[in-house]
Every structure is written in C-alpha cells, then in structure tokens.
Amino acid sequence: MFSLMVNGERHKVDAQPDTPLLWVLRDQLGMNTVRYGCGQGLCGACSILVDGEPARACQMPVSEINGRRIVTLSGLNDAVSAQLRAAWIELDVPQCGYCQSGQLISAGVLLRRNPNPGDGDIDSAMSGNLCRCGTYQRIRAAIHLAARRLRGGS
Amino acid sequence: MKGAATAGGLSRRSFLVATAGTGLVLAVGDARAETGPEAAGWRANAFVAIGPDGRVTVTVKHLEMGQGVATGLPVLVAEELEVDPAQVVVEFAPADSRRYNNLFWGPSQGTGGSTATANSWEQLRLAGAAAREMLVEAAARVLRVDVGGLVAANGGVVHQPSGRRLSYGELVAVAARLTPPAAPRLKAPSEFRLIGKAGVKRTDSRIKSDGTAQFGGDIRLPGMLTALVARPPVWGARIESYDRKAALGVPGVVAVIPISSGIAVAASSFWAAHKGREALKPRWVEPAERVSTESLRRTWTALLDQPGSPAATRGDADAALGQGTQRLAATYEMPHLAHAPMEPLNCVVRLSPAKCEIWAGCQFQTFDQAMAAKAAGLRPEQVEIHTLLAGGSFGRRANPASDYIVEGVEVAKAVNVPVRLMWTREDDIAGGWYRPMALHGFEASLDERGLPLAWRHRIACQSILAGGPFAGMVKGGVDPVSVEGAANLPYAIPNLKVDLHSPKTPVPVLWWRSVGSSHTAFATECFLDELARAGGKDPLELRRALLADRPRHLGVLELAAAKAGWGDPLPSGRGRGLAVHESFHSFVAQVVEVSIGAKGEIKVDRVVCAVDCGIAVTPDVVRAQMEGGIAFALSAALFGEITLKDGRAEQSNFHDYRCLRMDEMPVVEVHIVPSSAPPTGVGEPGVPPLAPALANAIFAATGKRLRKLPIGDRV
Ligand code: FES
Ligand code: FES
Numbered sequence: 109m110f111s112l113m114v115n116g117e118r119h120k121v122d123a124q125p126d127t128p129l130l131w132v133l134r135d136q137l138g139m140n141t142v143r144y145g146c147g148q149g150l151c152g153a154c155s156i157l158v159d160g161e162p163a164r165a166c167q168m169p170v171s172e173i174n175g176r177r178i179v180t181l182s183g184l185n186d187a188v189s190a191q192l193r194a195a196w197i198e199l200d201v202p203q204c205g206y207c208q209s210g211q212l213i214s215a216g217v218l219l220r221r222n223p224n225p226g227d228g229d230i231d232s233a234m235s236g237n238l239c240r241c242g243t244y245q246r247i248r249a250a251i252h253l254a255a256r257r258l259r260g261g262s
Numbered sequence: 263m264k265g266a267a268t269a270g271g272l273s274r275r276s277f278l279v280a281t282a283g284t285g286l287v288l289a290v291g292d293a294r295a296e297t298g299p300e301a302a303g304w305r306a307n308a309f310v311a312i313g314p315d316g317r318v319t320v321t322v323k324h325l326e327m328g329q330g331v332a333t334g335l336p337v338l339v340a341e342e343l344e345v346d347p348a349q350v351v352v353e354f355a356p357a358d359s360r361r362y363n364n365l366f367w368g369p370s371q372g373t374g375g376s377t378a379t380a381n382s383w384e385q386l387r388l389a390g391a392a393a394r395e396m397l398v399e400a401a402a403r404v405l406r407v408d409v410g411g412l413v414a415a416n417g418g419v420v421h422q423p424s425g426r427r428l429s430y431g432e433l434v435a436v437a438a439r440l441t442p443p444a445a446p447r448l449k450a451p452s453e454f455r456l457i458g459k460a461g462v463k464r465t466d467s468r469i470k471s472d473g474t475a476q477f478g479g480d481i482r483l484p485g486m487l488t489a490l491v492a493r494p495p496v497w498g499a500r501i502e503s504y505d506r507k508a509a510l511g512v513p514g515v516v517a518v519i520p521i522s523s524g525i526a527v528a529a530s531s532f533w534a535a536h537k538g539r540e541a542l543k544p545r546w547v548e549p550a551e552r553v554s555t556e557s558l559r560r561t562w563t564a565l566l567d568q569p570g571s572p573a574a575t576r577g578d579a580d581a582a583l584g585q586g587t588q589r590l591a592a593t594y595e596m597p598h599l600a601h602a603p604m605e606p607l608n609c610v611v612r613l614s615p616a617k618c619e620i621w622a623g624c625q626f627q628t629f630d631q632a633m634a635a636k637a638a639g640l641r642p643e644q645v646e647i648h649t650l651l652a653g654g655s656f657g658r659r660a661n662p663a664s665d666y667i668v669e670g671v672e673v674a675k676a677v678n679v680p681v682r683l684m685w686t687r688e689d690d691i692a693g694g695w696y697r698p699m700a701l702h703g704f705e706a707s708l709d710e711r712g713l714p715l716a717w718r719h720r721i722a723c724q725s726i727l728a729g730g731p732f733a734g735m736v737k738g739g740v741d742p743v744s745v746e747g748a749a750n751l752p753y754a755i756p757n758l759k760v761d762l763h764s765p766k767t768p769v770p771v772l773w774w775r776s777v778g779s780s781h782t783a784f785a786t787e788c789f790l791d792e793l794a795r796a797g798g799k800d801p802l803e804l805r806r807a808l809l810a811d812r813p814r815h816l817g818v819l820e821l822a823a824a825k826a827g828w829g830d831p832l833p834s835g836r837g838r839g840l841a842v843h844e845s846f847h848s849f850v851a852q853v854v855e856v857s858i859g860a861k862g863e864i865k866v867d868r869v870v871c872a873v874d875c876g877i878a879v880t881p882d883v884v885r886a887q888m889e890g891g892i893a894f895a896l897s898a899a900l901f902g903e904i905t906l907k908d909g910r911a912e913q914s915n916f917h918d919y920r921c922l923r924m925d926e927m928p929v930v931e932v933h934i935v936p937s938s939a940p941p942t943g944v945g946e947p948g949v950p951p952l953a954p955a956l957a958n959a960i961f962a963a964t965g966k967r968l969r970k971l972p973i974g975d976r977v
Binding site for chain 1: 327328329330463464466469471473476477479480513514531532534537602603604653882883886890891892894916917921922923924925927929
C-alpha cells in the first residue's frame, strides 16, 4: 500500500513498488490528463509536478513517491494556469490535443519562474515536450500572451 | 478530475451540460442517428438534430485526429441552417457505411486523402439547408402565412411583414411532420457569413486545454483487462516457445493468449500486462531471408538501371536525352518512416454473443467494422463503433487490415470480459506499417536556352496498395500512390517518361501524411532545382517558365515568393529554397530560409507557405494544418528514419526515432490564396514541399546538394 497526495487529496493505492506513477495515476486513480506517450521520459506527455517541481510520471516508481505532493493539470487552478488555458483556447493551440496537458504543465513551470520569458527561455523550458501535430508556434505565442496578461498587459 | 470517467458514466448529455458555454462545443460520444422525431427533439436528417431548446446537434462522420473536422464540418451546416455556432454541439457518427460513408469512397466510411471537407462540402450544406427550409415551412404553417415573407436567421424564423419570430426550438414539433425538400436552395458564396470568415474557433480547444478530452486509453469499463501483445521482432517470424507460466506468475496477469499477431498478455493494469509480456521471453523461428535497409538499397539501386512499368509518357524522352546541350543524372533516396502519432494505438472492445462494441479513434470505420466482425464471428452490422478523438494518426489508423482492432477483438473473445488493447511506443516505432522507402533515379537534358528538354524519372518503391483491398487500383504494374506527384509532373517539359518498380519486402507499408507526395515531391522539386542551376536559371524563374499553363501552381508560387522576399540578398551562411507541389487537389508553395553554422549546423529560420485549397472553410484551421504539416515534414526531413537490419527495425522510441522539438521549430507564415473553387484538402498538402524547399535552401547556402533523407543536424 502506498499513500499518495494528489491534487490535495490523499489516496491509498495497492500497487507493485516498481509501478510507474503514470500508471497508478491513470489506471488506479483515473487521472486521464496524465498521458502515456513513450514511457521513457522522452516526450513529456506524462508531465506532472512533484513537490512543485516538474517531473515525468512515467519515470517515477510509485515506491519513491510516498508523502510527496503530486499535482496534475486538473489540480492546477492558479492564475498562471488559468491564463495559460485561456491563451491556449484563444489561439486555438491544440490539434489532436494529446500532448497538451504536458505542454501546459511545462509552460506553467516556466511562467511561475520567469514572468517574462524570451523565445530562448521558452525553447529550453518546452523542448522536453514533443508535439507530433507541430503546434509549437502557437504554444510559443500562447505562452507570450499568457505572460503578457499575467504582467497586467492585454 | 473526480475519479475515473467511464465510458458509461461520461454520458453524452452530462458532457454537453458540463461544457455548454460559448462557441461550438464538441460532445464526446456517438450519435444515435435515427430518422424521424426523437423524444427530445427533431432529427432532421443524418447530420442535423434540433432540440426543443433550439440546440442544434451536428453529426460528424469523420475522425477528428487534430486536423479540425469537428470544427470545419459543423460550420458547413451552421452556415446554411442560419444558426450561431454557439447554438451548435458536435457529436461523432456511429459506424454506418450507408449513411455516413465518405462520398468519394463509395459505400465506405472513413477519413483520409484529405477528403473530409471536400466530400462533405455539398452534403452538409444541403443537410443544413434542408432543415432550414423545413423550419421555414413549419413557421408558415404555425403562423398561417406564406413562406415568401419568412426569413430564417440566427436560430429562428422571422415573419418580416409582422416582425413575429419563432425560434427553431418552437418549430421542431411541426417541422418533424414535414417531408424533406428534394432540392434545397444553397447560398451563393457571396452570402456566406461563416464559411471562409475569420473568427470561427475550434470546437475542441477547451477540452484539449483542460485535459478533459477523452481518448481511447481513457475508457474504462467494469471488469476490463488491459492487454499487450508480444509480436515477432522480425517480419515473417513464427512463435517457437514462450514462458506462459512465468507470465501468469506476474501479479495482475490474468491470461496469456496466442492470437493471430503474436502472444497477448491480459492483466488488471497496463503495468502488469507489460511485466507479464516481458516475462514471456518468447523465442521465434526467424525466416531465412531477413531484410535490411542496406540490402534494399543495393537491389533497388540496380533496379533503377532497368525499365519499369510505365506511369507517364510524353514525347520521346529516351531520344531527347541524347539531344540537348547538357545532360544530368541524379539519384534520390528516402527512408522508411513511422507515423508515431502522439497517442500510441489502442482500442477498447466489449463482446457479447450478438454484439461487439469498440471504442477507438477509428479512421476506417467500415473496414474496422468488417475486420472486427470477422474476428468476432459476427456480422458487420453487429459491430458498433464509438469513434473517439484520436491523438494523431497521420495515416496509421487508416489501416485496412485494422490490425490493432482485430487484436483487441481476438483477446476480448478469449477472456470474456472487456479488453483495452494497447500498443507501447516501442511497439509503434518498431511495428511496421511504414511510409515505404523510395529510390528515385533521374536523367534529364537541357536545351541551349537552359530549359529542360527531356525528363526521365524512375522510381523504386514498395507498393502500398498491392496485396490489400485496394489492389484493384494497381493498373499495368503501377500503384498510383507510388507515382502521385511524379507521373503528373506539372512542368511543361516536352519529353517525359516516368516508370516504376514495385519491389516486395516483408515489411508492411502504409500511407503516411501526403502518401506518395511525401517522397515524389522531394525528388522532383530538388531535381528541378538542379536543372535550374545547371541551366543558369533562378529556381523561381525556371518554374515560372515551365508553369505558364498552371495558374494555381503559379498563384501559390508567386505568393510565397513575394511574401518571402525571394531574391532579396541574404548574409553569407544563409540560403533560401523553394518548392511547389499539388497534392489532394490543393496547391502549396513554400520558401524555406536556413542558416548554416560554423560547423555546418542547420537551423531552419523561417518557412513562408502559400496554399490554394479552394474556399478555405475555416481559415485558421487551414493555417494550423499548414503549420503542423510543415513541422511534421521538417521532423522527417531532418531526423526521420527507420532502418532495417537482420529483418527488424533498429529504432524503438523517441531517442532513436527523433522528432522535431520546440527549439527546432521555425517561424511559419501561412498565406491563403483567395478562391471561389470548392474546397479541397489541407491535412496533407502542407507536407510535400517542405523537404525539397529545405534541401534547395541548403544548396543555396552551401553549394551542397543533398539527395538523401534524413538530412541530420548538420551538413
Ligand atoms: S510518457 Fe513519460 S515522458 Fe513520455
Ligand atoms: S496536439 Fe497532437 S501531439 Fe500535440
């Protein structure tokens, strides 16, 4: 039995210790915003926050999670996440959408650290998140838009 | 997110209520297309239903895999029905080859070949217009007035002389008793208020930006098991032995089942199935002949010296090759490519004695239905498909063998509970169904003005169509999709000959976003650039000269060149290249700007794209498809390559099947040619011109002619 704190709620799960957190979140807790894309830490589809730091859920055995705070996209409702989501919708960023919860997690990490990122900052913060539909240009624009709004611009 | 959303629990209606807001809304779930009045409202026809509250439901028969059909198709209905997009919800059609077939494909439902908008263009406007005329007629009866004074607008019918207005919701009960009109009047393009206009938003951005969009892997049914399949690593291998006991010993593993594609392990969770599959340690009997990229290159290169099956002939190319003042030859090579959609393949299957239900991002519903029926021992009409959103496809899900669907059904049949069949990324990358490798050999001659006199083009490429249900399209040894973009070369070259070899390999191949044009455009547009240089001509100038009779090619070419500043000087180490290509009846030109670093590092700075797709129904979706097509093509041009060795693929995941990332994405500008022609495709046509424009830009910057893809990080 492992005890997990996910999006502010405590869950007890019965899983093999080597089970990646990704599959505990998806298969046992039904948290579908955390997506499977590669299982090898290569694509970012499974991006989450662990104790506030970005992490790849597919790379974390559940046994190493005990007591740490997990946040998924649906657990985020701060101003940064709200502005990012609004910018994503306004610029119609998603195509298939499968990568986008991971993209939004990484974009949020960036904006919480750097309220005024340049293109180079966006590149380094986002290049761990693959998008096979090629929405990168709109992701970049949406991050700039959200950042501007968060700084009080329009 | 409150716990698991199950397929049963996330009902269509609760979803609609949950997301009702502004703008078009995409519903999750499938339509129940019944004719006649429904309890809750009026089903006007296969595509339009209107509730007593005035809410309009549009049924989309095509798969939404990112390309925007769930936005563009409802616009066609809303335009004619005279409703605000905010009144419309969208749902996906059930599998029904009679009612929801692709009109370009006969009695077959499916999405592909960039046909979704084009085949729906009249059908959906007629569906909207028919419903509108019936609502107007209903208003005439209710108000006891002549239809002449009635106007449909904004979700209601207004009697102009009196100013009285009835909303559609108030009219559905009467409209439901009327006979549909035989020939509803369609608007002239000048009357459009939605089609072609800016400001129409995607229906699915919200659910894809808050994570609630539902894909196949999100479906959970009571008692459901998750299954993975151990497939032969070498094509053509047979199973010799496997450790069934060890797999069953893994906690959570419930069953080990030999199926037609390999050995399936069904378990209570993905992870248990994964570990169970590892424990199988299967041994395979490998075939004597094991294919490699090296061996294919060798034998196919030899084929390029032999005449193939003729695909196009004009004048006498063989004779004209010896005339002219210059003679050129070149060989181009393109590798096998995996589609690698972001969502690895999966499906959920529930079987009962008389029914098979499938939840998946199905792209070929009619094939999937037939193949599932065969595997389940049922009739096709007993197979019910719930088409979900797909996390990309790029052609992979349009598989007439329905490979992953059949696997799901075979496992479900054996275990007697619902099954979620999943592919891992490794299964996907190494699992075949690739864009075929292709070799292109050219010979050409130029006349004294530097214009091409003869063009001989020979292709060696495994056939996609041969051996499958479309084999009948292969005529005279020519698979039309192997030569598309080459046999119909648009350039006015007096002597032309294109022929084809279709060598067989054990590796299954499939359409990959833009199909034949994904390789023919690279070869033809690069070689044309070589001819321009050899003849001392600017690549734009030569194309202009040879496309005088091709106004739509010229239109995109001139637009892209002008917007890109073709001819403006660039600093040293930078270069511009261009390419133009027609595919799926759309015309796209691209100008690529590239910088080459001190160590030969390639950086693609900018891509200017012009597209003529007829009427651009939703222009921002067209732009998005060009942006996405360019990223997808650039990914392949720089990095994409499946190599074969000892009968197996050497790549397995994104570390060795590298895909474009944010820091490699150029600035993309898209310009749409205004048009009043019927709409044509946009999902694929953004792909073909990118690779040749890039290689031509690298030549402009460095003088190095690259004839083999992928190009890699540096020259
Ligand atoms: S699924 Fe975790 S990084 Fe790809
Ligand atoms: S939107 Fe499809 S993978 Fe990113």
